[in-house]
Amino acid sequence: MNQDRTAGTMRRRPVQKRSAERLKRLLDACAELLDEVGYIALTTKEVARRAEVPIGTLYQFFSDKEGLIGALAARNLDAFLERVSARLEHEKPEDVSGIVEVTVDEFVTMRRTITGFGVVDFGAEGRDHTLDPALDNNAAVAGRLRGLTAALTGVRDDTELEIVVRVALECADSVLKLAFRTDPQGDPRLIAECKRVLDSYLNDQIRSLTTGG
Amino acid sequence: MNQDRTAGTMRRRPVQKRSAERLKRLLDACAELLDEVGYIALTTKEVARRAEVPIGTLYQFFSDKEGLIGALAARNLDAFLERVSARLEHEKPEDVSGIVEVTVDEFVTMRRTITGFGVVDFGAEGRDHTLDPALDNNAAVAGRLRGLTAALTGVRDDTELEIVVRVALECADSVLKLAFRTDPQGDPRLIAECKRVLDSYLNDQIRSLTTGG
DNA sequence: CCTAGAACATGAGTACGGCTCATGTTATTT
DNA sequence: AAATAACATGAGCCGTACTCATGTTCTAGG
Numbered sequence: 001m002n003q004d005r006t007a008g009t010m011r012r013r014p015v016q017k018r019s020a021e022r023l024k025r026l027l028d029a030c031a032e033l034l035d036e037v038g039y040i041a042l043t044t045k046e047v048a049r050r051a052e053v054p055i056g057t058l059y060q061f062f063s064d065k066e067g068l069i070g071a072l073a074a075r076n077l078d079a080f081l082e083r084v085s086a087r088l089e090h091e092k093p094e095d096v097s098g099i100v101e102v103t104v105d106e107f108v109t110m111r112r113t114i115t116g117f118g119v120v121d122f123g124a125e126g127r128d129h130t131l132d133p134a135l136d137n138n139a140a141v142a143g144r145l146r147g148l149t150a151a152l153t154g155v156r157d158d159t160e161l162e163i164v165v166r167v168a169l170e171c172a173d174s175v176l177k178l179a180f181r182t183d184p185q186g187d188p189r190l191i192a193e194c195k196r197v198l199d200s201y202l203n204d205q206i207r208s209l210t211t212g213g
Numbered sequence: 214m215n216q217d218r219t220a221g222t223m224r225r226r227p228v229q230k231r232s233a234e235r236l237k238r239l240l241d242a243c244a245e246l247l248d249e250v251g252y253i254a255l256t257t258k259e260v261a262r263r264a265e266v267p268i269g270t271l272y273q274f275f276s277d278k279e280g281l282i283g284a285l286a287a288r289n290l291d292a293f294l295e296r297v298s299a300r301l302e303h304e305k306p307e308d309v310s311g312i313v314e315v316t317v318d319e320f321v322t323m324r325r326t327i328t329g330f331g332v333v334d335f336g337a338e339g340r341d342h343t344l345d346p347a348l349d350n351n352a353a354v355a356g357r358l359r360g361l362t363a364a365l366t367g368v369r370d371d372t373e374l375e376i377v378v379r380v381a382l383e384c385a386d387s388v389l390k391l392a393f394r395t396d397p398q399g400d401p402r403l404i405a406e407c408k409r410v411l412d413s414y415l416n417d418q419i420r421s422l423t424t425g426g
Numbered sequence: 427c428c429t430a431g432a433a434c435a436t437g438a439g440t441a442c443g444g445c446t447c448a449t450g451t452t453a454t455t456t
Numbered sequence: 457a458a459a460t461a462a463c464a465t466g467a468g469c470c471g472t473a474c475t476c477a478t479g480t481t482c483t484a485g486g
Contacts, residue, residue: 014433015433016481055436055437056476057435059475060433167410170388174384175380175383175384178383190380193380194380197380197384227462231463257444266464267466268465269445269446270464272445273462431482431483433481433482437476439476443473445471446470447465447466451464453460454461
């Protein structure tokens with residue numbers, strides 16, 4: 001059992017320029033290797049070798065292998081939120097379908113574009129089983145999208161909505177994973193189907209939140 | 214990269230009684246350990262020790278660690294299909310909601326009852342990344358449920374329905390995982406929400422398949 | 427410019443896990 | 457009884473995650 005509180009975390013954040021570059025190289029190498037060999041076959045030695053950094057240095061930054069992958073996931077998460085926020089603010093869709101459209105499209109684009117994104121998504125897959133300290137990365141995405149949804153649809157931003165968005169996100173994530181498992185470019189039928197699931201569910205729920213609340 | 218065709222498979226099926234018992238003990242020990250230490254921390258040595266079987270024997274049955282876990286997943290899958298089929302045949306629900314109810318409830322019951330079910334589900338999580346040979350276990354569940362759905366709703370059993378059921382299953386799986394991540398007994402609100410997603414989506418899709426096809 | 431202390435660098439070495447294989451023993455068939 | 461197939465065993469090989477003792481470079485205060 002893993003009782004260590006520092007497991008899967010960052011150990012040191014670089015303050016000097018050289019080590020900041022090394023950190024970036026490590027994350028890039030990690031992403032590349034994830035695409036090439038997959039999650040299980042990924043080795044820290046190879047990541048270090050490819051980043052042209054000794055292993056010792058890798059372990060100065062990350063407490064362990066999970067920490068490395070977690071950092072990559074965090075980087076993906078930031079980029080995704082950045083892009084979705086930008087597009088939503090610019091296009092200001094006024095119904096649920098519009099939000100769904102933008103969000104799913106942006107996710108698909110990133111899966112096609114960003115190295116390693118398909119394997120780590122927003123959080124390491126085979127992570128420590130139960131009771132992780134509420135630090136689920138999908139929860140962060142949900143939080144942000146919840147605010148945007150409330151603002152755009154006029155629904156009260158409460159616990160009810162929280163759950164609905166969380167559930168919707170989980171569905172989107174899994175269906176899109178299936179879409180890219182089926183076709184490396186993302187099976188178009190499944191991507192369309194993903195939007196349908198979200199539309200059906202969200203419209204039903206938002207409606208009942210509006211009339212019933 | 215993994216080019217080996219025999220990876221993740223069974224090596225020998227027991228024909229004598231003693232080794233059949235040992236195989237069962239290995240799977241039971243594996244399930245227990247998955248619950249206790251999780252996927253990553255699981256070691257074949259410990260599985261063997263707990264099953265009171267030498268490691269060599271473990272590797273007579275399974276080509277590798279993945280094969281062991283895959284066999285456990287297959288056992289879970291069989292049990293699940295058995296139970297769902299039995300209940301559907303007995304209760305003969307006539308609308309989509311009825312099918313959803315039965316299927317989700319049975320899944321929840323198994324999650325609460327069957328050791329290790331929560332970790333492996335129907336297929337190893339951190340499995341080899343791309344292009345697995347169409348042998349996705351969730352696909353098997355989908356296939357079976359598709360037949361049942363077609364029979365009960367009168368929709369034509371074709372590719373369209375195939376996709377819909379596949380997508381629904383993927384959503385159910387992920388929302389229920391979230392439900393049990395949140396609460397070891399399965400968060401009731403999320404379980405209810407899982408049924409809502411399925412109802413909304415399936416009703417919309419089945420309707421359009423009936424009128425449009 | 428000097429110097430103390432912080433940040434950083436390094437890679438041989440330790441611990442341990444996956445898996446093999448040579449050498450048996452037991453069951454089944456002929 | 458002999459031949460063959462099925463099963464049993466565990467020391468040990470190889471490779472991976474991660475450490476740590478020792479050395480080097482930066483940077484701030486005087």
